[in-house]
Amino acid sequence: MANNEKEFVKEVTPRSEDFSQWYLDLVLKTELMDYAPVKGCMAIRPYGYAIWENLQYQLDRRIKATGHRNAYFPLFIPEGLLQKEAEHVEGFAPEVAWVTQGGSEKLSERLVVRPTSEAIICSMYARWVQSWRDLPILINQWCNVVRWEKSTRPFLRTSEFLWQEGHTVHRTHEEAEEEALKMLGVYKEFVETELAIPLIYGRKTESEKFAGALHTYTIEALMADGRALQAGTSHNLGQHFAKVFDIKFLDQDDELKFAWQTSWGASTRLIGALIMVHGDDRGLKLPPRVAPVQAVIVPIITRQKREKVIDKCRELAKILGEDFRVELDEREGYSAGWKFNEWEMKGVPLRLEVGPRDMEEGGVTAVRRDTGEKQFLPAEGLAGRISALLEEIQQNMFQQALKYLRENTRRVGSFEEFRQVLEEKRGLILAPWCEVEGCEDKIKEETRASIRCIPFENEINERGPCILCGKGNGRFVYFARSY
Amino acid sequence: MANNEKEFVKEVTPRSEDFSQWYLDLVLKTELMDYAPVKGCMAIRPYGYAIWENLQYQLDRRIKATGHRNAYFPLFIPEGLLQKEAEHVEGFAPEVAWVTQGGSEKLSERLVVRPTSEAIICSMYARWVQSWRDLPILINQWCNVVRWEKSTRPFLRTSEFLWQEGHTVHRTHEEAEEEALKMLGVYKEFVETELAIPLIYGRKTESEKFAGALHTYTIEALMADGRALQAGTSHNLGQHFAKVFDIKFLDQDDELKFAWQTSWGASTRLIGALIMVHGDDRGLKLPPRVAPVQAVIVPIITRQKREKVIDKCRELAKILGEDFRVELDEREGYSAGWKFNEWEMKGVPLRLEVGPRDMEEGGVTAVRRDTGEKQFLPAEGLAGRISALLEEIQQNMFQQALKYLRENTRRVGSFEEFRQVLEEKRGLILAPWCEVEGCEDKIKEETRASIRCIPFENEINERGPCILCGKGNGRFVYFARSY
Numbered sequence: 001m002a003n004n005e006k007e008f009v010k011e012v013t014p015r016s017e018d019f020s021q022w023y024l025d026l027v028l029k030t031e032l033m034d035y036a037p038v039k040g041c042m043a044i045r046p047y048g049y050a051i052w053e054n055l056q057y058q059l060d061r062r063i064k065a066t067g068h069r070n071a072y073f074p075l076f077i078p079e080g081l082l083q084k085e086a087e088h089v090e091g092f093a094p095e096v097a098w099v100t101q102g103g104s105e106k107l108s109e110r111l112v113v114r115p116t117s118e119a120i121i122c123s124m125y126a127r128w129v130q131s132w133r134d135l136p137i138l139i140n141q142w143c144n145v146v147r148w149e150k151s152t153r154p155f156l157r158t159s160e161f162l163w164q165e166g167h168t169v170h171r172t173h174e175e176a177e178e179e180a181l182k183m184l185g186v187y188k189e190f191v192e193t194e195l196a197i198p199l200i201y202g203r204k205t206e207s208e209k210f211a212g213a214l215h216t217y218t219i220e221a222l223m224a225d226g227r228a229l230q231a232g233t234s235h236n237l238g239q240h241f242a243k244v245f246d247i248k249f250l251d252q253d254d255e256l257k258f259a260w261q262t263s264w265g266a267s268t269r270l271i272g273a274l275i276m277v278h279g280d281d282r283g284l285k286l287p288p289r290v291a292p293v294q295a296v297i298v299p300i301i302t303r304q305k306r307e308k309v310i311d312k313c314r315e316l317a318k319i320l321g322e323d324f325r326v327e328l329d330e331r332e333g334y335s336a337g338w339k340f341n342e343w344e345m346k347g348v349p350l351r352l353e354v355g356p357r358d359m360e361e362g363g364v365t366a367v368r369r370d371t372g373e374k375q376f377l378p379a380e381g382l383a384g385r386i387s388a389l390l391e392e393i394q395q396n397m398f399q400q401a402l403k404y405l406r407e408n409t410r411r412v413g414s415f416e417e418f419r420q421v422l423e424e425k426r427g428l429i430l431a432p433w434c435e436v437e438g439c440e441d442k443i444k445e446e447t448r449a450s451i452r453c454i455p456f457e458n459e460i461n462e463r464g465p466c467i468l469c470g471k472g473n474g475r476f477v478y479f480a481r482s483y
Numbered sequence: 484m485a486n487n488e489k490e491f492v493k494e495v496t497p498r499s500e501d502f503s504q505w506y507l508d509l510v511l512k513t514e515l516m517d518y519a520p521v522k523g524c525m526a527i528r529p530y531g532y533a534i535w536e537n538l539q540y541q542l543d544r545r546i547k548a549t550g551h552r553n554a555y556f557p558l559f560i561p562e563g564l565l566q567k568e569a570e571h572v573e574g575f576a577p578e579v580a581w582v583t584q585g586g587s588e589k590l591s592e593r594l595v596v597r598p599t600s601e602a603i604i605c606s607m608y609a610r611w612v613q614s615w616r617d618l619p620i621l622i623n624q625w626c627n628v629v630r631w632e633k634s635t636r637p638f639l640r641t642s643e644f645l646w647q648e649g650h651t652v653h654r655t656h657e658e659a660e661e662e663a664l665k666m667l668g669v670y671k672e673f674v675e676t677e678l679a680i681p682l683i684y685g686r687k688t689e690s691e692k693f694a695g696a697l698h699t700y701t702i703e704a705l706m707a708d709g710r711a712l713q714a715g716t717s718h719n720l721g722q723h724f725a726k727v728f729d730i731k732f733l734d735q736d737d738e739l740k741f742a743w744q745t746s747w748g749a750s751t752r753l754i755g756a757l758i759m760v761h762g763d764d765r766g767l768k769l770p771p772r773v774a775p776v777q778a779v780i781v782p783i784i785t786r787q788k789r790e791k792v793i794d795k796c797r798e799l800a801k802i803l804g805e806d807f808r809v810e811l812d813e814r815e816g817y818s819a820g821w822k823f824n825e826w827e828m829k830g831v832p833l834r835l836e837v838g839p840r841d842m843e844e845g846g847v848t849a850v851r852r853d854t855g856e857k858q859f860l861p862a863e864g865l866a867g868r869i870s871a872l873l874e875e876i877q878q879n880m881f882q883q884a885l886k887y888l889r890e891n892t893r894r895v896g897s898f899e900e901f902r903q904v905l906e907e908k909r910g911l912i913l914a915p916w917c918e919v920e921g922c923e924d925k926i927k928e929e930t931r932a933s934i935r936c937i938p939f940e941n942e943i944n945e946r947g948p949c950i951l952c953g954k955g956n957g958r959f960v961y962f963a964r965s966y
Contacts, residue, residue, distance in 0.1 A: 034607060034610065046622060075524075098585070120521075
């Protein structure tokens, strides 16, 4: 017995000791992913992919509820198409993978493996849009994309990743703007509700916006090491792409006009956010709504009552399995304590222990992953109690993360203080900026903090002299070091 | 009004006139897909993708119910990995896309865009499998794959397509064989139940099996033009891949052994089968279980009662929308008759007409796409009646297709008759074969008919002298021209 346990013992660097190593240890040892024999690529293992499936399901139903439909466009983009939009190609060309040969034939035109699909999708939209009656087009795609990254990190930055990208076409600028903001709202509500991750949100600066967009809106989360992570973006593309790809429609007034567009995306990066916001020294801590296993049943075996306990556990797994994602850990050769540790590391929100004493009392002992709190749950109304407990865990996790976000969002009075906070505490800094790109660049150069977003005016509408140059009467914006 | 209608009139070549052109017209005009500006690739439009989503949902739940879990492996395979298995590389190298450059850097080792994922997945399994305790591994992946095809056809053969590929690892040959057959059974039940397509099934001959497999099992459907289509395959890979990728495990007897594997896949090709089995001169005919729209509500407007009828339709759409995939066609500027034609072309199983007379009588007029039959459905218990009708349509479509399959499966007495049947009627031919590859090749050369499968012995166990050479006492096998 000791032998098996030893063989399977998994050690994770404590988060408090080395955040970066903790993250890498954790994603490997909880079998969320494994490194693949292709530069910068990973295999997403079943436990990690199950999280992605839960995220997909929850986001997809919101995308559909707002009137969008899914479709699928080709993986490859002919070089000429990508080059049509100058800013876009400049932004993406340095990081694309090139297909130059098909079978034994050298291609006459190179193909790009999509880093994002504006170019290929716009070339199709140009055919599909003729009249105002064809608008709006509200299409989303779930797919893989490739960006040839120099330095990679599981889930956060990989050469290939999975995402959804929405691409819409509208009659007017107002409609496109409304759509871009609506989808930002969908992302925000989705991430806060399902992933229990509180967010800040707003507009990106000109230098941080998407290559080819008019405006980029973003949701940003704060990781437990004080660095920000962009968790989803929504772009008002204006007429840039419509003009280069010739997406025109005959309007009701019989005039031929260029269409207005948006695009928006969220990716497997969200899994990274989930780990880095909620995880702790003991391992992952997954919010019940997206956890692959919401409750694990661990039998507490004594020699005499073995069969009885196992039978009880199986019965429980079957009943609870109708309402929850439940796993019964029947493995032999591992102690209950070892199993507790493993399931804690895997971040399962609720552990249900069933031992001879629980059976006598006719219930289970429930242990929360978020607080470690232990409580006896009587058999009567068990499903209802578990449901309430899971909801409580979900809410508590959000509140904990919100508390952290608030405590780590600081207003500073001087650039000296700005530097100091970044060095000693990191987190988000809310400070005024003169809106000159030079100041933005210089702050980044000196502190490695970028402007994460310019909050919307109805949220934060203060102004003040630029934290760096002291000039102007600039908006307060969020700064942070980021992933 | 006439103007709009003209603008949107869609003409489809009758199936009876030119099957091939009918198919191409139909997939374009019903907006299942559109050609993309990349050789051999297509965009799957929302109406087509919704079919795929329904198929995915139905197949995925079966894959999970049989104990498999989803995962995701990289798109790219290093050239060296692909080349490890000789038969495999020989089978796929002529039709792969090669990535030779990443960003501005020329790659030191070329990458293949996956044509199938045995090589990359086996390289990971070699790490994950150590002990008999790690087995079985039951993993499935939904993804895109690329095969550089010379001649392509929407859904049936495209350079990029979507599919699922299961990859499993087992302790023994028996377990692998059982798995391969189990998944063939899953495919068969799925296609017959959900797609209403009856199948023949069995083992592929040596020359038709998957590159690198021990045995390939297949389900085959018969299209309405008398050609067969391979609709899904399941492979017992034996130890071929385990040996070249070094997938070994310490067995219970403390011996180090090579593992046994399977792989199995089904793709967007199934959408092509759906069209070609059920469609008719009027257009698509979609089985209710996978139809994106199960019932369309068409208001029959008269000048006086316009508002009342529309209100009634909206109410109906809302109520029925809870149980069915329903669409209400409120478009103005189109006659009811024009809408009828369009929704028939789109293959919607049930049309619900609501006019002033239906309202007086308090119900709707339902018209079946499969039979054209019209019936009045009273308001009371409407959802139940529609549910029963949809189920009836599903069953009827399967029975119709089964009748066609049976009527077009022929036993022939001589090679002369074999030729004649193929020239005049096509369909499936059940005839004995001596099991010599030379005869198989020669039959193919002379008649363009290949052996679709060798039926299982418990299904058809007759024997006779080879239909071509007259020698031996061979098994009866299915021949057909195929897609």
